[in-house]
Amino acid sequence: MTRIAIISDIHGNMPALEAVLDDLAGQAVDEVLVGGDLVGRGPAGSKVTKRIRSLGFPAIGGNHEDYLLDFRRGKVPDEWLDADEWSAARWMAAELDDDDVEYLACLPFSIGRPGLRLVHGTPATNREGIGPWTGDDEMSGYWGAVEEPVLVCAHTHRPLLREIEGGLVVNVGSVGLPFNRDRRAQYAIFTSQAGGAWRVEPRQVPYDLEEIFEIYETSGFQAAGGITAQLLRMELEHSTPLLVPFLEWAKVLDVTPTAAQLERFLESFQPGQSLREFFRRLRQSASA
Numbered sequence: 001m002t003r004i005a006i007i008s009d010i011h012g013n014m015p016a017l018e019a020v021l022d023d024l025a026g027q028a029v030d031e032v033l034v035g036g037d038l039v040g041r042g043p044a045g046s047k048v049t050k051r052i053r054s055l056g057f058p059a060i061g062g063n064h065e066d067y068l069l070d071f072r073r074g075k076v077p078d079e080w081l082d083a084d085e086w087s088a089a090r091w092m093a094a095e096l097d098d099d100d101v102e103y104l105a106c107l108p109f110s111i112g113r114p115g116l117r118l119v120h121g122t123p124a125t126n127r128e129g130i131g132p133w134t135g136d137d138e139m140s141g142y143w144g145a146v147e148e149p150v151l152v153c154a155h156t157h158r159p160l161l162r163e164i165e166g167g168l169v170v171n172v173g174s175v176g177l178p179f180n181r182d183r184r185a186q187y188a189i190f191t192s193q194a195g196g197a198w199r200v201e202p203r204q205v206p207y208d209l210e211e212i213f214e215i216y217e218t219s220g221f222q223a224a225g226g227i228t229a230q231l232l233r234m235e236l237e238h239s240t241p242l243l244v245p246f247l248e249w250a251k252v253l254d255v256t257p258t259a260a261q262l263e264r265f266l267e268s269f270q271p272g273q274s275l276r277e278f279f280r281r282l283r284q285s286a287s288a
Contacts, residue, residue, distance in 0.1 A: 003028060006118060006172045007187040008035030008154030010052075011064070012042025012092065013176030013236075014215065016185040017051060019207035020175050027189060033111055035154040035172060036062025036120035039104065041232055041243075042176055042212070043221035045092055049100045061107035062120040062155065063127045068093040072101050085247065085257045088225030088232065095219075115196045117148040121155040129155035130171055133276070136164045143167060150190075150198050157241075159186055159202050170200050177232075178239045181272060183209060209236055227259045238271035245269050245278060252286045 005024055010017050024032065034057050039045030041064060052059055070076050071093035080086040096104070109126070111118045120126040123145040130139065130153050139162070142151055149167035157179035160171035173186035180186075184204040191199045213233065216222040222229050231243040246265050250257035269278055 002030050002192040004113060004116070004190045005029040005032045005187060006035055006152055006190065007032065007175050008120070008172050009037040009062070009157055009174035009176060010034075010039075010042075010048050011037055011174070011176035012039055012045040012048055013185075013212050014044040014047050014051070015207050015209075015211035016176045016205075017048055019205045020185050020187055021055075023203065023205045029189060031113075032057045033113075033118055034059035035118055035152070036060045036107070036126060037064045037154070037174075038062075039068055039096065039100075040064025040089070040092060041235075043092070043095070043215050043219045043225075046096050046100050049096070049103060053103055058111055059107055060109060060111055060118060060120055061104065061126065065104045065107060066126070068096060069101065069105055072096065084226045084259075085228055088221070088228035091221060091224045112148060115148050115192075116150045116152060116190065116198060117146045118152045121153060123151070126155065129153065130160065130169060131156040131158050132160060136162075139164050139169050140166045142169075149196070152188075152190075159188070161200055161202065168198070168200075173202070177235060179235075179241050181239050183236070183239045212236065227257060227262065230259060230262065234271070240272045241275060242269075242271060245275060248279065249282060252282050 007020055034052055038048050038052055067089060071089060121129045123142050143166040151167060152170045154172050156171060157174035157177055158171060159173035159180060162169050170188060172188040175185045175187055178186050182204060184206045186204050189201045193199055216233060231246055235242050247257055249265050250261060255261055
């Protein structure tokens with residue numbers, strides 16, 4: 001019997017990572033795999049990176065590794081270099097040291113184990129994800145690119161366990177920034193079964209959010225990160241997306257996404273409401 005823990009989407013949240021590591025210490029796992037997004041959307045990317053490296057956990061790259069690496073390499077649009085909405089990304093990219101950058105740049109796209117394939121988003125890209133809204137037909141199509149019967153992913157920050165024709169799809173959720181209205185750090189343990197199958201145990205680990213909020217303040221991230229840091233903190237509090245809805249709202253209404261617009265945005269968007277319904281109403285109002 002083999003037991004593999006898969007953690008993902010830590011997003012620079014050291015208190016959440018340490019809580020998960022403490023939980024793992026009592027789980028008798030044989031290996032820990034990391035599904036990407038060690039960094040981004042949080043203030044302790046360098047510490048998280050160094051902690052994962054020191055533990056020797058095999059890891060893959062997520063979309064937020066790509067974003068911050070692009071900033072470090074100067075491969076971003078000129079407007080990203082001074083726009084307020086990208087101030088947090090600039091800060092997080094600068095917070096990484098050269099060793100972190102070298103390590104993150106070498107992370108592979110996926111990791112395979114017997115009967116199991118780990119990707120960050122989908123087998124095609126780390127910038128799109130699999131969630132409760134993903135249809136079975138779409139999921140079944142992934143097995144053209146995956147030989148293993150169990151596909152493990154993350155990216156959407158929402159745990160998912162679904163059996164479909166072709167195999168089993170598991171989203172392990174997020175350690176550092178869950179979006180399923182559950183503040184606890186989330187990951188999953190996979191236990192091998194007879195015949196090559198895997199049994200999946202989703203886990204939820206409580207931790208003190210005040211610890212990460214203190215890091216927001218003491219690191220300078222809260223002050224330097226502008227509206228993005230403000231919305232990320234709210235996402236931690238509510239365990240639901242706010243940053244992407246805000247940016248989409250600002251785009252549709254053709255307003256600059258700054259802190260001055262936040263109160264107006266929150267008049268039309270309540271944390272936890274259906275994103276699909278919000279975007280539908282937003283498009284309707286824009287075309288009216």
